[in-house]
Amino acid sequence: ETGVTQTPRHLVMGMTNKKSLKCEQHLGHNAMYWYKQSAKKPLELMFVYNFKEQTENNSVPSRFSPECPNSSHLFLHLHTLQPEDSALYLCASSQDNYPRFYEQYFGPGTRLTVT
Amino acid sequence: SQKIEQNSEALNIQEGKTATLTCNYTNYSPAYLQWYRQDPGRGPVFLLLIRENEKEKRKERLKVTFDTTLKQSLFHITASQPADSATYLCALQEGNMLTFGGGTRLMVKP
Numbered sequence: 697e698t699g700v701t702q703t704p705r706h707l708v709m710g711m712t713n714k715k716s717l718k719c720e721q722h723l724g725h726n727a728m729y730w731y732k733q734s735a736k737k738p739l740e741l742m743f744v745y746n747f748k749e750q751t752e753n754n755s756v757p758s759r760f761s762p763e764c765p766n767s768s769h770l771f772l773h774l775h776t777l778q779p780e781d782s783a784l785y786l787c788a789s790s791q792d793n794y795p796r797f798y799e800q801y802f803g804p805g806t807r808l809t810v811t
Numbered sequence: 812s813q814k815i816e817q818n819s820e821a822l823n824i825q826e827g828k829t830a831t832l833t834c835n836y837t838n839y840s841p842a843y844l845q846w847y848r849q850d851p852g853r854g855p856v857f858l859l860l861i862r863e864n865e866k867e868k869r870k871e872r873l874k875v876t877f878d879t880t881l882k883q884s885l886f887h888i889t890a891s892q893p894a895d896s897a898t899y900l901c902a903l904q905e906g907n908m909l910t911f912g913g914g915t916r917l918m919v920k921p
Contacts (some may be wrong), residue, residue, distance in 0.1 A: 701855075738815070739900070739911040751907055786854050797843040797904045798910070802854030 700803035702787050703792045708809045711777060717748065717806050719770040720785030726728060727793035730762060731786040739786070743784055746793040777810045784808075813838050813903055815912035823918045824891055832886040832902035832915045841878040841903040846886050849898045849914065858899075859886075891919045 700721045709715050721728060728743040744752035745764040759781075761773040771788055784807055788800040814837040824830050834844070842863050847855035861877045861884070863867045868875045873888040890894050898914040 732871070736913075738913040741908050744907060754908070758897070781852070784852075793907050797845075797860075797909075799845060799857035799860055800909065801857065805852070805854050807852070807866075 700787060700789055700801050701801035702785075703810060704807050705804065706804060706807045706809075709774070709777065710811055711779070713777075713802040714773070714775040716774065717785055717787075717808075719772075719803055720788075720800070721768055721770075721789040721803075723789060723791075723801060725791050725801070726767055727790045727798075728764060728767070729788040729790075730770065730772050731788065732801075733784040733786060733805070735770040735783075742772075751793065774808075777808075779810050780802065782810045783807055813841070813905055813910050815901065815903060815910060817899075817901060817912040817915045819915070821912055821916040821918055823920065826892060826919055826921050828891055830842055830888040830891050830895070830919070832899050832917065834886065835913055836882050836903055840882065841905065843904040844875075844877055844884050845902045845904075846873075846884075847900040847902060847911075849900055850851055855900055863903065865900040888917075892915075893919050893921050895919050 705716045727746045732740045741754045742756045743762045763771040784805045786805045787803040790800045791798040816835040846858045846859045849855040859875045872889045876885045898916045900914040902909040902911045
């Protein structure tokens with residue numbers, strides 16, 4: 697596997713379910729990100745991790761819970777979601793995060809539908 | 812925080828012509844500005860990065876300009892091809908975060 701992978705690619709869940717999204721990067725990067733992309737809206741940054749430490753939480757509701765066990769893996773745990781949380785969830789990584797900025801490499805995304 | 816404006820209407824051009832896409836921002840000039848390409852149902856793909864002290868950056872058929880006075884970046888694709896059809900996103904650095912514009916969809920017709 698190369699680049700950034702995400703599983704599952706598609707997920708349908710009820711509002712009372714608990715599920716997790718997984719992201720893995722094979723690029724040796726130190727920073728990882730979760731983004732949300734809703735229809736007709738710009739990409740919204742959710743969380744930033746740098747060297748496994750969360751450095752940014754962009755006012756995300758607590759029903760989204762990230763986990764970064766190491767620099768290569770990132771999870772997004774989901775519980776009691778709302779229908780408006782249906783979106784494409786994208787994971788990305790970059791060599792480092794700040795102060796210098798590097799390009800980000802994105803995974804293919806998980807298309808989430810909340811029923 | 813920054814407000815980033817990209818033309819939300821699709822840009823339709825003929826194959827072989829130059830496509831020019833615009834990215835305007837409202838507040839302070841970022842240290843870095845990036846352009847990405849996104850195809851339907853896929854994650855964005857990085858294309859070019861330009862720094863605030865650079866006026867222009869080129870990569871093959873792509874050219875990006877950065878005018879901090881106008882608070883604007885232009886993205887050009889010369890000799891466009893149908894395979895260039897996609898949504899193009901600009902992104903500005905804010906602290907340790909990238910803020911993305913809504914993107915402009917480019918359609919290149921043969």
